[in-house]
Amino acid sequence: MSWQIATVADVVDETARVRTIVLDISDWPGHRAGQHLDVRLTAEDGYRAEREYSIATAPGEPVSITVERLEDGEVSPYLTEELRAGDGIELRGPLGGYFVWDPADGGPLLLAAGGSGIVPLRAVLRHRNRSGSDVPVRLLYSSRTLADVIYRAELERPAKGTEVIHTLTRERPSGWTGYARRVDSELLSEVVWPAQEDPRAFVCGPTSFVETVASGLVQLGYRPERVKTERFGATGGS
Numbered sequence: 001m002s003w004q005i006a007t008v009a010d011v012v013d014e015t016a017r018v019r020t021i022v023l024d025i026s027d028w029p030g031h032r033a034g035q036h037l038d039v040r041l042t043a044e045d046g047y048r049a050e051r052e053y054s055i056a057t058a059p060g061e062p063v064s065i066t067v068e069r070l071e072d073g074e075v076s077p078y079l080t081e082e083l084r085a086g087d088g089i090e091l092r093g094p095l096g097g098y099f100v101w102d103p104a105d106g107g108p109l110l111l112a113a114g115g116s117g118i119v120p121l122r123a124v125l126r127h128r129n130r131s132g133s134d135v136p137v138r139l140l141y142s143s144r145t146l147a148d149v150i151y152r153a154e155l156e157r158p159a160k161g162t163e164v165i166h167t168l169t170r171e172r173p174s175g176w177t178g179y180a181r182r183v184d185s186e187l188l189s190e191v192v193w194p195a196q197e198d199p200r201a202f203v204c205g206p207t208s209f210v211e212t213v214a215s216g217l218v219q220l221g222y223r224p225e226r227v228k229t230e231r232f233g234a235t236g237g238s
Contacts, residue, residue: 001095003040005088009062014150018116019080020056020066023089028063031055033127034100034120034202034230037065037093041075049074054119054204054230055094058126066150068116099202099230103128107135107200108193112183112213114142114205117232118150121204129159137162140191142183142209144170165191183209188216195221204230 010022031037036054043049051074053065069080083089101109101124109128111121118141128135139158143149145168158164167179167187179187193199201222203213210229217227 001092003090003092006063006091008083008085008087008089010085011083014066014152015148017069017080017148018066018150019069020064021079021083021089023063023065023091025063025091029094031059031063031094032097032100032102033058033123035094035096036120037063037091037095039065039075039079040090040092041078042090051075052095054123056119056122058123058130060130061126066116066119066122099204099228101127101200101202103131103133103135105200107137108197109135109137110192110199110201110217111137111139112141112201112203112205113139114183114209115144115148115232116150117203117205117209117230119204120230121202122151122154124202125159125162128162134161136193138191138193139164140167140183140188140213141165142167142169142205144168146171146173146176183213183216185216185219188213189220192217192220198223199226201227202230203227205232207231 006023006025009024012020036052038052040050056064056066067076067079070076113121155164169182172180201217203210210231214227214229218224
């Protein structure tokens with residue numbers, strides 16, 4: 001798959017550390033919910049750095065990626081602080097065929113995200129809504145604080161048939177009534193679909209979060225082949 005230059009159509013700050021970049025790509029074959037793309041930056045001295053980013057939007061929507069700034073990163077500081085609408089960015093994609101969902105796959109769906117692991121799951125939510133699917137969805141989203149919740153305004157208005165469950169692991173605002181701890185087996189047993197309903201699960205986030213959730217779901221009776229995981233190196237709900 002060849003590299004191409006896309007134009008930045010817009011940038012949207014999601015949190016103090018996270019930005020969504022909307023892209024205008026002339027030669028885009030279309031993507032599936034849950035796929036990713038590669039971004040490549042080239043320095044003046046010829047040094048190149050490549051990073052993989054999940055696509056944040058549903059099939060048929062303008063392609064977007066959502067990037068969390070890592071203080072010691074080579075790529076994310078530029079994408080979240082310096083990139084502007086009208087700039088060009090080198091990318092290739094779409095890539096990946098494992099961590100994807102199509103309406104025909106059915107459900108119910110259990111989506112579990114830690115931090116920036118919400119990005120591909122947001123694409124799944126949007127695809128479900130745009131396609132008219134009535135598959136029931138539960139999203140469990142672990143964040144450090146309320147200010148760290150990515151797509152917060154969007155998640156506060158879930159579509160019919162979608163339930164969003166937050167847990168905050170470090171700080172909670174006054175009056176917080178949601179969960180206030182890291183995801184563990186007890187929390188999972190309280191909020192996920194019963195295994196008897198044979199759900200499909202998608203789990204994305206830091207490695208420790210993904211391993212805890214995936215193993216917890218299997219212990220609850222989920223079929224391992226219906227629990228798909230994707231690990232991010234960035235921060236999140238841990």
